[in-house]
Amino acid sequence: MNLKSILPLVLKAVPAIILLQTLFFKFSAAPESVYIFETLGLEPIGRIGIGILELIAAILLFIPKTTWLGAVLGLGLMVGAIVSHLTKLGVVVQNDGGTLFALALTTFVFCGILTWKHRHQIPIMNKLFV
Known part of the structure; x- marks a missing residue:
């Protein structure tokens, strides 16, 4: 394997792993997750709904025809x-040292790169970048 074959996998795997690892906390109603969504006024529907959307985004990232959609959804x-x-929450949430914020930024950057890389597959973008 060379860098050209590893890089696309890493670009998909990093945000997918981040999105998937938070699902346990959202779906199990972990206290940190409940706190976040209560603070946002979205508990419990928002916590569960966003968890489902994150699961969908993670799956879409690995399907070649829908990588762009997973990346846009992740963005x-x-x-x-x-x-x-x-x-509302602050960069540091419940003494996490800013970890959740950093993970959100990381996922945003990787999904942004994937969106740009697959921009020609996005119906509206395909018309703009012919």
Whole structure:
């Protein structure tokens, strides 16, 4: 395996792993997750709904024809997370040292790169970048 074959896998795996590892906390109603969504006024429907959307995004990232859709969905979800951190939650949530915020930023960057890389597959973008 060379860098050209590993890089696309890493670009998909990193955000997918981040999205998937948070699902346990969302779906098990872990206290940290409940706190976050209560603070945002979205508990429990928002916690479960966003968890489902994150699961869908992670799966879509690995299907070649839908990688772009998973990346766009991941971008949207992370914009919501980042804005929530910057406006209501704070960068540090319950003494996590900013880990959740850093993971949201990382996922945002990787999904942004994937979106750009697959922009020609996005119906509206395909018309803009012919």
